[in-house]
Amino acid sequence: MAFGGGNDGGNGKKKKVAIMGASALILVAMVVAVAVGVHKGGSDDDDHSSSGSISTSSKAVKQICAPTDYRETCETSLSSVNSTDPKELIKAGFQVAVQHLRVAIENSTTLKELAKDPRANQALSNCEELMDYAIDDIQDSFNRLGAFDISKLEEYVEDLKVWLGGAVTYEQTCLDGFENTTGDAGDRMKAILKTAQELTSNGLAMVTEIYNVLNSNLNLPNAPSTPNPPHRRLLNEEETPSWVNDGKRKLLAASPADLKPDVVVAKDGSGKYKTVNEALKDIPKYGNNTFVIYIKAGVYEETVIIDKTMTHVMMIGDGPTKSVITGSKNYVDGTLTFKTATVTIIGGNFTAKDMGFENSAGPEKHQAVALRVQSDLSLFYNCRMDGYQDTLYTHAHRQFYRDCTITGTIDFIFGDAGAVFQNCQMIVRKPLDNQNCIVTAQGRSDRRTPSAIILQNCTISGDPLYMPVKDVNKAYLGRPWKEFSRTIIMQSQIDDIIQPDGWLPWAGTFAINSCFYTEFNNRGAGADMSKRVKWKGIKTITPQHAVDFTPGRFLGGDRWIKATGIPYVSGMINV
Incomplete structure (x- = not known):
């Protein structure tokens, strides 16, 4: 027509x-x-x-x-x-x-x-x-x-x-x-x-x-x-969240002392609740106003699910190594990967700042997720996700990570979300003796799904305990979990822990022709592309194409990230 x-x-x-x-x-x-x-x-x-x-x-x-x-x-x-x-x-x-x-x-x-x-x-x-x-x-x-x-x-x-x-x-x-x-x-x-x-x-x-x-x-x-439907509602430029003092517009710039949270969680009893799960019952269903949970310093051993009715929730801690939610569910002990997550975020418009999420099961327990996210329009700022295999499950929808640290061994950032990581650190940990390490495993099964794992101005490095074994337990940028797996690494520091061939097959020749993997304007000893694998799915992109994978363009970030006031670069970064 x-x-x-x-x-x-x-x-x-x-x-x-x-x-x-x-x-x-x-x-x-x-x-x-x-x-x-x-x-x-x-x-x-x-x-x-x-x-x-x-x-x-x-x-x-x-x-x-x-x-x-x-x-x-x-x-x-x-x-x-x-x-x-x-x-x-x-x-x-x-x-x-x-x-x-x-x-x-x-x-x-x-x-x-x-x-x-x-x-x-x-x-x-x-x-x-x-x-x-x-x-x-x-x-x-x-x-x-x-x-x-x-x-x-x-x-x-x-x-x-x-x-x-x-x-x-x-x-x-x-x-x-x-x-x-x-x-x-x-x-x-x-x-x-x-x-x-x-x-x-x-x-x-x-x-x-x-x-x-x-x-x-x-x-x-x-x-x-x-505007979106009620439980997909965005934060408009004119709106000021009710919990920000003195009409401050910058959602995540406030220190704990400046907060007026809706509920405080503290292990020492100084808050309304001692556990995160107790605080969840205070969250209104499908709320359109930001609901702030302040989690004071402490290690909280619990499994937390922000379900689909809990929208516009903000979780703020005292620091990514101070306020930590930890668990140890894992595949070896009988739980499927989908349900191993210590923290699961489902409700839309979730935000986290200064929080740690951990799965402490260890490498011998194989798949063990620290954080699973399917919240559309979700933000993570100055957070830490620690685990080994399958640490961070970027499951679905639009997600933005800024100044975060993710540690792990095998496929430790995986999933089918549209996920952009800006100024983040990916740290490879020491695996089991017979294991290699893979930073990403993107899971796009339909070529039209608007999903990818995008690393922009990030640093890929090794934990000190990994460095002595890096030439034995080799590390790779990613492998194609699904047929149309898409991963873009650009403007990033890649240390010498990454093997010269860069990318690892999933099994045989599966998806090596249909995936979309590209590296653009990276730096560091591991960024040398002269010996990269020669798959059909390894792409060379122009500067104009690279802009398509920046958060402003790929996530429509100017409409929902910019208004929060977190550090955010819409397009390419001057590095």
């Missing part, structure tokens, strides 16, 4: 009509089951053909589904809809998508009763939770319809891509849980999820494609900020 011609040579009215027509199509792409069709070579007149073999509504469905990766699934999902109205198609597609995910939840419960493998049983429980998150993301996308404004198209579509990408991630995480399990539960769940995964992928693909077409054909300007 053409969108109003190749340039502005017509008139403003034609362009307005083109935008309005495109807007209607975009509405269709909001939901998982519906894909917006950019029908190349066709025309609007085709929709009104008098052909008796195919009804008008069927033609509309075919046109909508034409560009999808799973066209038959798309057409089948809408086959009973007798309408060309985009809103009706939205409703139908939304209902089908949610229905398939709810069927997956119901079947996971049934399969649990049959699964004899304890790990498979755990995986099924996790699938129930993950499908619930996927439904939430789809519904958030659907709810965005009410606030639609064509002038804010860019931000609108980026939100949709992030949330639909989140649904893709959760579906994949469900299936990942069945690795190394016995019985047929994993295969059965894969079959149950097949249609839901295809619908999600189609929706994400078309949201991406329609925006690309509109952007190139209509030369749409960058969009300003627009």
